[in-house]
Amino acid sequence: MEFAGPVIAQLSMDQRLTMANMAIEAGAKNGIIAPDECTRAFVEERAQRSYQFYQSDADAQYEQVITYHVSEIEPQVALPPSPANSQPVSSLDEIPIDQVVIGSCTNGRIEDLRLAAQLLKSRRVAPRVRCLIIPATQAIYRQAVDEGLFTIFLEAEAAISTPTCGPCLGGYMGILAAGERAVATTNRNFVGRMGHPESEVYLASPAVAAASAVLGRIASPEEL
Amino acid sequence: MKFTGKAWKFGADIDTDAIIPARYLNTSDPKELAQHCMEDADPKFAQKVSPGDVIVADKNFGCGSSREHAPIALKAAGVSCVIAASFARIFYRNAFNTGLPILESEEAAADVVTGEQLEIDLDTGIIINKSRNLTYKAQPVPPFMQELVAGGGLIPYVMKRLDTSR
Numbered sequence: 401m402e403f404a405g406p407v408i409a410q411l412s413m414d415q416r417l418t419m420a421n422m423a424i425e426a427g428a429k430n431g432i433i434a435p436d437e438c439t440r441a442f443v444e445e446r447a448q449r450s451y452q453f454y455q456s457d458a459d460a461q462y463e464q465v466i467t468y469h470v471s472e473i474e475p476q477v478a479l480p481p482s483p484a485n486s487q488p489v490s491s492l493d494e495i496p497i498d499q500v501v502i503g504s505c506t507n508g509r510i511e512d513l514r515l516a517a518q519l520l521k522s523r524r525v526a527p528r529v530r531c532l533i534i535p536a537t538q539a540i541y542r543q544a545v546d547e548g549l550f551t552i553f554l555e556a557e558a559a560i561s562t563p564t565c566g567p568c569l570g571g572y573m574g575i576l577a578a579g580e581r582a583v584a585t586t587n588r589n590f591v592g593r594m595g596h597p598e599s600e601v602y603l604a605s606p607a608v609a610a611a612s613a614v615l616g617r618i619a620s621p622e623e624l
Numbered sequence: 625m626k627f628t629g630k631a632w633k634f635g636a637d638i639d640t641d642a643i644i645p646a647r648y649l650n651t652s653d654p655k656e657l658a659q660h661c662m663e664d665a666d667p668k669f670a671q672k673v674s675p676g677d678v679i680v681a682d683k684n685f686g687c688g689s690s691r692e693h694a695p696i697a698l699k700a701a702g703v704s705c706v707i708a709a710s711f712a713r714i715f716y717r718n719a720f721n722t723g724l725p726i727l728e729s730e731e732a733a734a735d736v737v738t739g740e741q742l743e744i745d746l747d748t749g750i751i752i753n754k755s756r757n758l759t760y761k762a763q764p765v766p767p768f769m770q771e772l773v774a775g776g777g778l779i780p781y782v783m784k785r786l787d788t789s790r
Contacts, residue, residue, distance in 0.1 A: 570646045591641065595647075
């Protein structure tokens with residue numbers, strides 16, 4: 401699955417990685433974006449060996465080309481039990497929640513944490529909600545500390561974890577009990593994914609997740 | 625390679641969390657995993673399934689986490705083969721790599737109901753519904769992939785090849 405177009409070209413590497421991560425849930429073998437200056441800068445900073453960039457052939461045959469006008473798409477929430485069950489956040493009824501998970505391999509990069517911090521700043525997580533912040537890597541964890549994001553999260557009464565897959569797959573920490581409901585920026589919301597088979601996971605962006613943590617229900621950041 | 629067994633019918637998008645929930649992934653012991661096989665799709669499945677039985681499902685079987693515990697649990701529970709309208713690709717590879725044969729057949733997925741007796745021939749891709757005397761077609765499994773299944777999966781297969789090349 402290849403992503404292209406004027407919006408994709410403007411995305412940062414953090415945003416591109418989220419899209420590539422979710423391609424698997426759409427059934428793709430991989431999610432690719434043609435390398436450009438953004439890619440070059442990212443790789444240059446990290447590569448410890450020589451590398452080569454590849455572009456899709458100009459005459460490549462695509463099985464299907466789908467065009468989206470993304471300016472018309474509002475933040476989406478994927479309802480349980482499938483990442484494909486996406487709905488515009490404003491179309492949802494009042495859905496109270498017990499837990500919010502912001503982080504993981506899908507949405508745990510520094511820009512995701514900055515976005516969550518921007519919305520949680522000077523606000524409090526709703527009393528009945530557990531809000532877990534999980535940076536994707538140790539390097540991102542350190543950067544978040546250096547940028548003062550942890551102070552914002554702690555003042556908002558969120559819990560911060562060391563990088564881990566933990567709650568995403570119901571491994572440990574933040575395991576949902578029967579009847580509990582979470583908003584998570586992770587990538588899967590199948591039956592029992594985050595704990596009890598009678599618990600529910602709603603997938604959303606860090607912005608929707610942070611707004612939901614504050615309001616105690618699934619919410620758009622515009623409602624804050 | 626042929627299999628005969630009773631069919632258990634499931635719907636579309638059976639994910640690997642349903643096949644083997646993550647709460648049981650604190651072990652890789654096939655026998656332990658087998659006791660919880662398909663638990664979140666059908667809590668009683670592990671008790672009901674008999675050796676040789678066949679799972680028949682709709683499209684996108686095995687979507688989600690790439691955990692190889694999913695085909696391991698199915699195999700250890702006695703499932704001889706999974707037939708689905710389509711498979712998620714990671715599960716597809718994991719199945720052959722762990723020695724669980726699987727077949728794609730939209731015809732069988734649409735028609736078979738739980739309890740029917742099936743006879744499956746991997747060489748030809750022919751599935752016979754013995755309960756109703758019907759025949760469905762699936763893509764035959766190529767010989768080298770049948771060797772993977774016969775050898776018990778990719779690791780034993782490669783080890784055998786390394787032995788013979790020495």
